[in-house]
Amino acid sequence: MDAFTLTPLIIESYTGELCQGKYHGDGKLQFISGNGYEGSLVNGYMHGTGTFTWRDGSKYSGDFQNNKATGTGMYSWTNGCQYDGEVVNGLRSGKGRFDCAPMNASYSGQWKDGKMNGEGVLMYSREGPSGYSGDWRDGIKEGHGTMVYASGNVYEGGWKNNVKHGRGTMIWKDRNEEYSGEWENGLPNGYGVYTWKIDRIIQHQFPSHNRYEGQWLNGKRHGWGVFQYASGAQYEGEWKENMKHGKGSYVSDNGRRYVGRFENDRMVGSFPKFQNECPFVFRLKRAEEASEEESRLINSVVLRHIGQLRNLYQNYCNMGEKLENGSLAMTRLQLWRLLIDSNLRKQGLPLVEMNRSHSALYSSDTLFRSRLHNPHAPHERFILYDFLEALIQIGALAYGNCKDLSIHETGLAASFSHLIKNNLLPAYSEAEKREIAAFGDVLKEFKSNTMQEMAEAYQDRIFVMYQDLAKYSKKSLPDSTGDKTLTIRMFIYILKDYGFLESSSTLTIPQVIEVFASQLPGVSDQGCYNLEFEVSQDEGSWRRCRCRCRCQ
Incomplete structure (x- = not known):
């Protein structure tokens, strides 16, 4: 049974031009389902430029090829969402922009089979300007991209399955901290550098910032690493779940030194006492x-x-x-x-x-x-x-x-x-x-x-x-x-x-x-x-x- 045999079964009414008994030219179709079409037709097919309206009020206006929305067009939904861009077989494919009014969000970039694929920018503005710019795969963040959060925090680097994965840098502007290194499943894993920046009341109260460079496991300092304190003191050695644990060396900001074992963030042995008459150990x-x-x-x-x-x-x-x-x-x-x-x-x-x-x-x-x-x-x-x-x-x-x-x-x-x-x-x-x-x-x-x-x-x-x-x-x-x-x-x-x-x-x-x-x-x-x-x-x-x- 071909499309022309089906026509009386699916079309309730037609107003427009005919050619050899077929819908041809400009016309208006009303379907039994309650949907409608108005625009160009060729040999009984929706073909050219037209507007298809669903019974719930949603619309597509743009190019058609042989009854399928293909080319460039605009989708408009009754909830306020809208898509303007390229379409293939009725699905968003190619370059286009999607605006979602209920969520106050928009996406502009590449599409494939109705999903975000390739490079694109997704913007939110609920609590503040925020969004993601980078690579997508089947509607999820995957590849390289930059995420700006509503708080102003920023992450730039690798993504996999919508979470931070690979090499990347996260800047927490709301707490003045930064991590740059390897990520896995959204957490620091592998080798990386974390900096806790100090807000100084007195200009030279602290000469530097707290800084850790070394191994991470599931978001915690774990393995071998170096911690540089804001005062200038430094520890290099083994870590376990954010605590100094194992063999390590510590040098204070005045030169006092301890080399030995640490357990649960504490020195096992004795540390040279501070002496007022000899504050520095050179x-x-x-x-x-x-x-x-x-x-x-x-x-x-x-x-x-x-x-x-x-x-x-x-x-x-x-x-x-x-x-x-x-x-x-x-x-x-x-x-x-x-x-x-x-x-x-x-x-x-x-x-x-x-x-x-x-x-x-x-x-x-x-x-x-x-x-x-x-x-x-x-x-x-x-x-x-x-x-x-x-x-x-x-x-x-x-x-x-x-x-x-x-x-x-x-x-x-x-x-x-x-x-x-x-x-x-x-x-x-x-x-x-x-x-x-x-x-x-x-x-x-x-x-x-x-x-x-x-x-x-x-x-x-x-x-x-x-x-x-x-x-x-x-x-x-x-x-x-x-x-x-x-x-x-x-x-x-x-x-x-x-x-x-x-x-x-x-x-x-x-x-x-x-x-x-x-x-x-x-x-x-x-x-x-x-x-x-x-x-x-x-x-x-x-x-x-x-x-x-x-x-x-």
Whole structure:
């Protein structure tokens, strides 16, 4: 039985054009079921453009092919929902937009067989703007996508069966937390980094944020991981259901250390007691700690100048950019500036040697191994304890061979004390003068300076380039995998390779050497040049930047 034989059985009435006894042209059909059609017909079939209305009032207006809604059209339902887009055999397929008034939601993207398939954006706005943008499969989130929740929280990453799965990043804006890593069944599983950001009342109340990097199981810290506390303390070891459990190492923000077993988040063994007269426990010779007398003398120097040292630390932390993770701890870049301002390089101490003097302490330290392998990384963070420990080593490097430095201290304490009085306090005094002369304008002018803006935009790329081109030297730390530097000679060759020293260029080799010679004693001596000096990433540029940013 064909469609024409069925016509009297399903059609109640027809008004319109005919051709050879068939519905052909524009017409109006009323079906026995209560449905209706008005539009173009060809040889008795709904074909072309028309509107089909169901008896409940729902409608489809658009293209038809041989009695089937196929092409582009619009569905309108009585509950206020509407679809506008491509249709195949009566089902949403292709590109289209669906608006659901009752749920105040909409979807715009790809469809297949009536379900969301491919790339698309689903938007909700019940309690606030929220939605999902990404991949779909048969109406569920699957693939890569970004979900914005009504609370403002955001997840971007992998999805499977409508839940977070694979690699992704979740930002909880309502509680200032973030997780980036692997997910499974909607929970952190595998390797990931979780950050608990701290709202600081006092600017340097906490130098950093609480941060965990390591293994996860069903949303809990489980396995091996490193927890960095906002105070600067750090734990590395085994975890079980969010608690330190098993073998681990803990270092407090003042250098006290425990290595051993943990059970249910507590140390099994004893932890060194805090001593008011010796609050800091410094490493002085690679991974070894100072002797009791050395420690007492060095702490005495620290306590005598702690107010000025702390202010100096904070002043230089305020200079330049803040790290993306919101850390207020000093970066190596800021430490370099202090060392330059302290005129240590005029004493023949290159920045690379000062970097090494501190990084050498970590040759056997598993907690801070990155400092050994990346001794010249500009964004390495230093809490106050690290800052003091680095200055002790730099003092030994600068004045370790000098005699009669102090009548009160000997050894490392004497060289550290001399560094403070001879280099750091004069720099601190100059900083205070600048602050009084232009209170509040130093950072503003620094940030607005065009050269500094360019440095911030490209310094990460420059450091990557520096690492690629730098090479190991005879002075490199023997256990370090990243202690690579450039010499002035290599730097000149690089400029030449990049075309900066062409005959048509205004830049000449003597001008380049003069930049280094103005800051590194021994580079130039009456027309004779020593081009084997090692230089760090930012060597040679600080003075020009500093002159502009500080109005000197």
